[in-house]
Amino acid sequence: MFExxxxxxxxxxxxxxxxxxxxxxxxxxxxxxxxxxxxxxxLGALSVEFFTQTPVGPGxxxxxxxxxxxxxxxxxxxxxxxxIPWGMAAGIYLSEYGRGKTAQTLRFAVDLLTxxxxxxxxxxxxxxxVIHFGFSAYAGGAALAVIMIPIVARSTEEILKLTPQHIxxxxxxxxxxxxxxxxxxxxxxxxxxxxxxxMLALARVAGETAPLLFTALGxxxxxxxxxxxxxxxxxxxxxxxxxxxPDMEAMAWGGALVLVLFVFIINxxxxxxxxxxxx
Amino acid sequence: MRSSDKLFYYLLKTLAWGVVxxxxxxxxxxxxxxxxxxxxxxxxxxxxxxxxSWREEFGALAFIYGTLVTSFIxxxxxxxxxxxVALYLNELAPPWIARPLGFFVEMxxxxxxxxxxxxxxxVLAPFLRDHVQPLLATYLGFLPFFQGPxxxxxxxxxxxxxxxMIIPTIASISREVFKSVPESLREAALGLGATRxxxxxxxxxxxxxxxxxxxxxxxxxxxxxxxMAVTMLIGNRPQIVWSLFESGQTMASILANQxxxxxxxxxxxxxxxxxxxxxxVSLVINSLARWIIWRMQRVV
Numbered sequence: 295m296f297e298x299x300x301x302x303x304x305x306x307x308x309x310x311x312x313x314x315x316x317x318x319x320x321x322x323x324x325x326x327x328x329x330x331x332x333x334x335x336x337l338g339a340l341s342v343e344f345f346t347q348t349p350v351g352p353g354x355x356x357x358x359x360x361x362x363x364x365x366x367x368x369x370x371x372x373x374x375x376x377x378i379p380w381g382m383a384a385g386i387y388l389s390e391y392g393r394g395k396t397a398q399t400l401r402f403a404v405d406l407l408t409x410x411x412x413x414x415x416x417x418x419x420x421x422x423x424v425i426h427f428g429f430s431a432y433a434g435g436a437a438l439a440v441i442m443i444p445i446v447a448r449s450t451e452e453i454l455k456l457t458p459q460h461i462x463x464x465x466x467x468x469x470x471x472x473x474x475x476x477x478x479x480x481x482x483x484x485x486x487x488x489x490x491x492x493m494l495a496l497a498r499v500a501g502e503t504a505p506l507l508f509t510a511l512g513x514x515x516x517x518x519x520x521x522x523x524x525x526x527x528x529x530x531x532x533x534x535x536x537x538x539x540p541d542m543e544a545m546a547w548g549g550a551l552v553l554v555l556f557v558f559i560i561n562x563x564x565x566x567x568x569x570x571x572x573x
Numbered sequence: 574m575r576s577s578d579k580l581f582y583y584l585l586k587t588l589a590w591g592v593v594x595x596x597x598x599x600x601x602x603x604x605x606x607x608x609x610x611x612x613x614x615x616x617x618x619x620x621x622x623x624x625x626s627w628r629e630e631f632g633a634l635a636f637i638y639g640t641l642v643t644s645f646i647x648x649x650x651x652x653x654x655x656x657x658v659a660l661y662l663n664e665l666a667p668p669w670i671a672r673p674l675g676f677f678v679e680m681x682x683x684x685x686x687x688x689x690x691x692x693x694x695x696v697l698a699p700f701l702r703d704h705v706q707p708l709l710a711t712y713l714g715f716l717p718f719f720q721g722p723x724x725x726x727x728x729x730x731x732x733x734x735x736x737x738m739i740i741p742t743i744a745s746i747s748r749e750v751f752k753s754v755p756e757s758l759r760e761a762a763l764g765l766g767a768t769r770x771x772x773x774x775x776x777x778x779x780x781x782x783x784x785x786x787x788x789x790x791x792x793x794x795x796x797x798x799x800x801m802a803v804t805m806l807i808g809n810r811p812q813i814v815w816s817l818f819e820s821g822q823t824m825a826s827i828l829a830n831q832x833x834x835x836x837x838x839x840x841x842x843x844x845x846x847x848x849x850x851x852x853x854v855s856l857v858i859n860s861l862a863r864w865i866i867w868r869m870q871r872v873v
Contacts, residue, residue, distance in 0.1 A: 317657020501685020
């Protein structure tokens with residue numbers, strides 16, 4: 295009654311399933327190699343000085359990346375001040391009022407802005423800010439904000455759409471104006487998820503290097519004001535990595551470890567917040 | 574509508590359309606800044622491979638070549654691996670493997686580009702130089718692609734690091750696409766006596782083909798614009814050569830290398846024109862990818 299599956303078909307089946315498994319393993323391998331090297335080479339470079347000192351010249355002992363860490367924090371703060379409210383406003387608009395063709399256009403534009411190469415964002419900010427005011431933390435923060443806005447907008451929209459419609463209707467039924475329903479009922483109800491979206495956007499821009507190269511430039515010392523060239527962790531890693539001096543390269547690994555830990559911890563915490571949904 | 578509601582609505586609407594404004598302003602500013610170079614060189618700019626800031630001779634062809642070659646290598650290497658991991662995680666793996674494995678692949682997307690660059694420069698490039706390039710030269714050395722100096726850094730090195738970086742993009746979108754294939758198709762294939770691989774081929778891959786194309790194009794878009802890792806691995810010499818072992822320069826990497834230190838306004842403008850080309854190409858590629866995915870999701 296049942297014809298047995300031919301040997302050739304069975305072999306092909308086994309071979310292809312094996313290849314798929316091998317490919318899946320191969321895809322995960324780089325994660326381990328990169329994590330391992332960053333951890334192993336980075337740990338040796340971390341010390342108290344690393345977090346408290348500015349860089350010293352090649353061949354000298356000591357020094358750290360304190361100015362880069364502070365610079366990155368400042369520019370991330372500036373980027374958040376502009377990028378989070380703007381992005382969230384756009385996201386709320388798309389979720390609460392976005393219907394029809396115009397909303398589709400808006401969504402498309404937001405997606406396109408997400409996919410603009412970050413170095414092009416750097417050129418844009420160079421043309422708008424740096425040409426007139428020079429390299430500064432403001433310019434770097436603005437570049438990072440432009441990258442944050444569409445990410446925050448999209449995540450906000452996705453999250454608010456999950457709020458059941460009857461919650462809005464309940465609020466409106468009580469006679470609350472729509473803006474109060476959104477601000478007092480819809481947003482607070484998704485607080486944890488919204489925070490998650492914002493944190494992920496922050497993690498994403500924290501590692502951005504290209505848009506800072508010619509907006510914030512870099513600085514071997516602490517900057518005295520926000521309108522001066524400012525150091526950042528990623529740009530400092532880049533400069534150290536191509537310096538050719540072993541002690542600076544070691545510092546670069548230390549910086550990479552700090553950056554990767556920051557990004558991974560945010561990702562892990564947000565995943566935990568979202569209820570351990572790994573798929 | 575109440576007036577407070579109106580105010581809120583228009584505030585949100587303005588900020589939302591401000592995102593479109595931002596995109597438009599970006600196009601205009603980049604276009605305006607590249608005007609001098611485009612006026613000076615015309616369309617010759619895009620077919621000329623000379624780049625000499627002393628003689629002020631600028632052409633983008635060598636960078637376009639570098640971008641195309643590295644992105645092509647990246648897609649060629651990343652597509653089979655991404656499809657394998659997407660199929661395996663979605664269709665074959667038991668949950669206790671699929672969860673952690675999926676997590677590791679997703680975390681690849683979270684690693685900053687500069688960290689890929691650092692790892693690529695100090696770990697991957699020496700590995701390619703000592704173990705991969707000698708093999709390629711020995712067995713495929715009769716091809717012009719695998720001749721010349723074995724340095725690790727170069728077009729091949731940049732292509733490999735790009736491949737690793739776009740795997741999570743292609744894999745995660747492919748997984749979405751595979752998920753949208755109706756279960757009944759899989760059951761029908763198995764019911765007709767197909768082996769599991771035949772089921773995957775007939776009922777999943779073939780049905781999802783156009784969506785997978787979208788995922789690949791999106792991965793290509795990411796590879797084209799990727800800057801730091803490529804800058805650190807490509808060797809930074811603008812040249813058009815057959816050998817993948819040789820150094821090159823991409824549209825993104827020339828910007829990272831020279832933009833902050835441009836010698837003259839024509840030099841700056843020429844660099845911006847390279848950025849404009851990169852911008853336009855990435856807008857086109859990403860629009861195409863989203864259109865393909867959108868159309869596929871409407872059909873299934």
